[in-house]
Structure formats: structure tokens, C-alpha cells
Amino acid sequence: MSEIEDLLRADLRGKTPYGAPQLDVPVQLNTNENAYAIPEDVAAVVERHLSQEIRGLNRYPDRDALALRGELAAYLGHGLTTEHVWAANGSNEILQQLLQAFGGPGRTVLGFMPSYSMHPLLARGTGTGFVDAGRGAGYTLDADHVRSAIAEHDPDVVFLVSPNNPTGTALEPEVIDAAHAAARGLVVIDEAYAEFARDPGASALNLLEGRRRLVVTRTMSKAFAFAGARVGYLAADPELVEKLLLVRLPYHLSSLTQAAARGALACAARLQAEVDELKHQRDRIVKNLRAKGLPVADSDANFVLIGGLRDAPAVWRAVLDEGVLIRDVGLPGRLRVTAGTEKETTAFLDAVDTVMQQRPELFEENK
Ligand SMILES: Cc1ncc(COP(=O)(O)O)c(C=O)c1O
Incomplete structure (x- = not known):
């Protein structure tokens, strides 16, 4: 060694x-990027947003990214507001912050592999134990399997991915509901690919109301063709969002990132x-x-x-x-x-x- x-x-x-x-x-x-480059008309809007920030780069950015969060909330709909939304450098950072705040040493996150390969790595990096409960035949995932895995492992955090990477399959809402009902901890639905769903209305955002431990994570990397900009976000209960401020780095989201994201959002x-x-x-x-x-x-x-x-x-x-x-x-x-x-x-x-x-x-x- x-x-x-x-x-x-x-x-x-x-x-x-x-x-x-x-x-x-x-x-x-x-790598499941968006195959299309940013179209010229969208690039022009993003450029305008960026150029307005450059002379102010001597100042730190808005630490709480309030304007961006408000616009992300409006994009998501479902009556969500700035307080329900948090943003970071890619949904990877969002997931990392969730584990920093709600996982950590002595705690466990439950996942159902094969799924997004970063989930176990984010667990490792944050000192959170990762338990893989696997999937059924053909990599399917049903409510009974999820319920019994939660009963067996009593996780602090559950990671579900819908549509799942690498299978491409979306979860039935019953599975998410069953997970939230069975778990005492956070239930995180990683919806990085939500906009590509055959039924885009099937998002777990529909289930947020009344489920305070449910978190839906999203990204601009895929549908917005913005993987290089690194912008991810989540929607959850405002109190849960507030707790994430405990672990975020001050000024984690640069002024340029916030401006570029707002430009792209205007072109959704x-x-x-x-x-x-x-x-x-x-x-x-x-x-x-x-x-x-x-x-x-x-x-x-x-x-x-x-x-x-x-x-x-x-x-x-x-x-x-x-x-x-x-x-x-x-x-x-x-x-x-x-x-x-x-x-x-x-x-x-x-x-x-x-x-x-x-x-x-x-x-x-x-x-
Ligand atoms: C399921 C899933 N979640 C999250 C991510 C991370 O995306 P980003 O950090 O670019 O937002 C990916 C990237 O491929 C993914 O497949």
C-alpha cells in the first residue's frame, strides 16, 4: 500500500x-446525454442571460438561488413554489446533499439494483451504508418487493429511480406510495429522465402532497440538453428543503450556472x-x-x-x-x-x- x-x-x-x-x-x-446541441435561438437567450452576469462576478452569487428555484417550481407546476424546490450542480450533487443531511455514518440507504450506478458511490462518499435489495425477474420492481425490503432493512433513505437507468422502465405510482407508507425515512424518486416518459403526466410530483418524506429529484442534463452546465434540482416539503442548507457549501451554484439555467428554462x-x-x-x-x-x-x-x-x-x-x-x-x-x-x-x-x-x-x- x-x-x-x-x-x-x-x-x-x-x-x-x-x-x-x-x-x-x-x-x-x-452516457444518456441529449443528442442535440443547444439550438441557435436558445443559445442566444442563454448568452444574453450569461452576459448580464459577467460584470457582477466580483460578487458571490445568490446563495439561495431564489430566482432560479422559483422558475424551476413554475416549470414543474403542481402548485410548487420556491420553498419546495432546491437546486445544485447536477442531480448528483442534489443526491449527495440528501445523503449528507439524512444519511451519513451509521445510517443506511436502500436501493434496488440494477439502477443508477452513482447511488452506491454517493452512499460510499458520504459514509452511508448502501443496501441493495435487487429486483424481480426481468429487473421489474413491484410494491410487495419494495415493502418487504423496507421492512427487512429499515433504511433511513430509500432510492427509487423512475424511469430507471439502465432498464428504461417507469414505476407504477402504487410502488412509490407503498414505499412511502412502509418507510420511516426519506423516499427519494430520481426522475432524471421524467420528460422522456411515454406518459409525462405520470411523475411522482403527483404524490408529493401529503407525503412529507417524499422527494423528487430532476435534472436539466437530459431534457434541457444542459449536461455540461450541471444543474439538478428537487421538489419536496419546504421544511426538508430548509434542512439541506445545513450541508450545502456557501455559494455552491455559481452566478453563471444560475443565469444559464434561467435562460434555458425560458426556452423549455x-x-x-x-x-x-x-x-x-x-x-x-x-x-x-x-x-x-x-x-x-x-x-x-x-x-x-x-x-x-x-x-x-x-x-x-x-x-x-x-x-x-x-x-x-x-x-x-x-x-x-x-x-x-x-x-x-x-x-x-x-x-x-x-x-x-x-x-x-x-x-x-x-x-
Ligand atoms: C438516474 C440518474 N440520476 C441522476 C443522474 C445524474 O445527472 P446529473 O448529475 O447530470 O443531473 C443520471 C445521469 O446519467 C441518471 O442516470
């Missing part, structure tokens, strides 16, 4: 950081056109892969989990050799692909055709 490793917290020794490959290939469909309706197109490409992937004989579940996100692969790592490599980067999420026989522009999606589907023709042995027989 090196001297530095020796100094490290014992629970971090020998661990590896989050690391989706960032390879320079023509078609990148591996315009950006929705690209979300609709990505949903169309996602459904096209599902239909096309099924026609090729590959089992694929319907997706409510901007990505699809592909099944029927005999050797998923070899298919990943072969598709990469065709110039298309997708994601090996470590599930046997499965790979995940993000919906791209029409051209990128066509490149992916063509790459799969080529690999199926040239290497049929990599796919299940009766796929």
Missing part, C-alpha cells in the same frame, strides 16, 4: 471512481421539440431491435436496454469497431444505447445489422 493510500479513509481504499469511457468516436450513445417549450424527436428515435430503436429478434422492453427514458446477447462485451466492442460507442452496464447479455439524432440512430442500427451478420455467434440462438 502506498503512503497516500495508507492515509485514505479505510472505506475508500482500493476502490475505483465513477468512469464512463469518454472515447473519441464518431457516434457517442453511451422550444427544447421540448428535441425531446419529442428523441422519444421518436428511442421508439424506433425498440421497434427495430425487436424486428431483428432482440428482446427489448419499452422505454420511458432516452435510452434502451438491449437483451438477447450471448456475449455482451464482445458485441459492445464490435459495435465500437463500427464507430458507435454504447454502454456495457455490466449486466449479463445486455447493453444500453442512448437514443441519438436520426442519423446517429441509423448508424447504430446499421452497426448492429453488420455485427449480427458477421458475428451471429455473439447473439442468443432463439433471440
Whole structure:
């Protein structure tokens, strides 16, 4: 062990950081980004917002991001106000702050893997124990499974993801209701992909009223094509939001981030056109892969989990050799692909055709 490793917290020794490959290939469909660049008219609005901030950068930003939170609340609707909403640098930071305030040493967070790979890492970083209660056949999650896992582990925080990454499937509202009824702790619904749901009205935001321990996290990284800006947020009971101020760094959200986010939010309706197109490409992937004989579940996100692969790592490599980067999420026989522009999606589907023709042995027989 090196001297530095020796100094490290014992629970971090020998661990590896989050690391989706960032390879320079023509078609990148591996990190569930929005495939579209910011449209020119939206970029002009964001630029205007940013330029108004530059001369004031000698001052710290609004520590409580009040204007941004108010506009996020208006975007979410459901009668939410500034006090119900909190914002941070990506929903990753939101989730981290939730664990800093409501998890921590001696406490546990319950998750249902396979799900978002950062959840266990955020638990580790905040010294919170992570318990994985797994999922049912075909990675489904029902209310009974959630209820019995909560009864068994008595978690301080429950993480549910809807639509789930990497499966793309959304949770039934009964599952969320059952989790909140069974748990004594926080129930966090990670809705990073909510805008891509086939029924966008199905959000857990509908369940917030009267459920004070329920938290819905969202991000501008996906639907707003704003992954590089790092803006995530949550909606919850105002008292819960207030408690997060105990753990946030002072001035955690820069003036530029707040301004850029407000510019993009002003263009929400315009950006929705690209979300609709990505949903169309996602459904096209599902239909096309099924026609090729590959089992694929319907997706409510901007990505699809592909099944029927005999050797998923070899298919990943072969598709990469065709110039298309997708994601090996470590599930046997499965790979995940993000919906791209029409051209990128066509490149992916063509790459799969080529690999199926040239290497049929990599796919299940009766796929
Ligand atoms: C389910 C889920 N939650 C949260 C995030 C984090 O998003 P961000 O930190 O960019 O808001 C991701 C990113 O891929 C995700 O898949």
C-alpha cells in the first residue's frame, strides 16, 4: 500500500471512481446525454442571460438561488413554489446533499439494483451504508418487493429511480406510495429522465402532497440538453428543503450556472421539440431491435436496454469497431444505447445489422 493510500479513509481504499469511457468516436450513445446541441435561438437567450452576469462576478452569487428555484417550481407546476424546490450542480450533487443531511455514518440507504450506478458511490462518499435489495425477474420492481425490503432493512433513505437507468422502465405510482407508507425515512424518486416518459403526466410530483418524506429529484442534463452546465434540482416539503442548507457549501451554484439555467428554462417549450424527436428515435430503436429478434422492453427514458446477447462485451466492442460507442452496464447479455439524432440512430442500427451478420455467434440462438 502506498503512503497516500495508507492515509485514505479505510472505506475508500482500493476502490475505483465513477468512469464512463469518454472515447473519441464518431457516434457517442453511451452516457444518456441529449443528442442535440443547444439550438441557435436558445443559445442566444442563454448568452444574453450569461452576459448580464459577467460584470457582477466580483460578487458571490445568490446563495439561495431564489430566482432560479422559483422558475424551476413554475416549470414543474403542481402548485410548487420556491420553498419546495432546491437546486445544485447536477442531480448528483442534489443526491449527495440528501445523503449528507439524512444519511451519513451509521445510517443506511436502500436501493434496488440494477439502477443508477452513482447511488452506491454517493452512499460510499458520504459514509452511508448502501443496501441493495435487487429486483424481480426481468429487473421489474413491484410494491410487495419494495415493502418487504423496507421492512427487512429499515433504511433511513430509500432510492427509487423512475424511469430507471439502465432498464428504461417507469414505476407504477402504487410502488412509490407503498414505499412511502412502509418507510420511516426519506423516499427519494430520481426522475432524471421524467420528460422522456411515454406518459409525462405520470411523475411522482403527483404524490408529493401529503407525503412529507417524499422527494423528487430532476435534472436539466437530459431534457434541457444542459449536461455540461450541471444543474439538478428537487421538489419536496419546504421544511426538508430548509434542512439541506445545513450541508450545502456557501455559494455552491455559481452566478453563471444560475443565469444559464434561467435562460434555458425560458426556452423549455422550444427544447421540448428535441425531446419529442428523441422519444421518436428511442421508439424506433425498440421497434427495430425487436424486428431483428432482440428482446427489448419499452422505454420511458432516452435510452434502451438491449437483451438477447450471448456475449455482451464482445458485441459492445464490435459495435465500437463500427464507430458507435454504447454502454456495457455490466449486466449479463445486455447493453444500453442512448437514443441519438436520426442519423446517429441509423448508424447504430446499421452497426448492429453488420455485427449480427458477421458475428451471429455473439447473439442468443432463439433471440
Ligand atoms: C438516474 C440518474 N440520476 C441522476 C443522474 C445524474 O445527472 P446529473 O448529475 O447530470 O443531473 C443520471 C445521469 O446519467 C441518471 O442516470
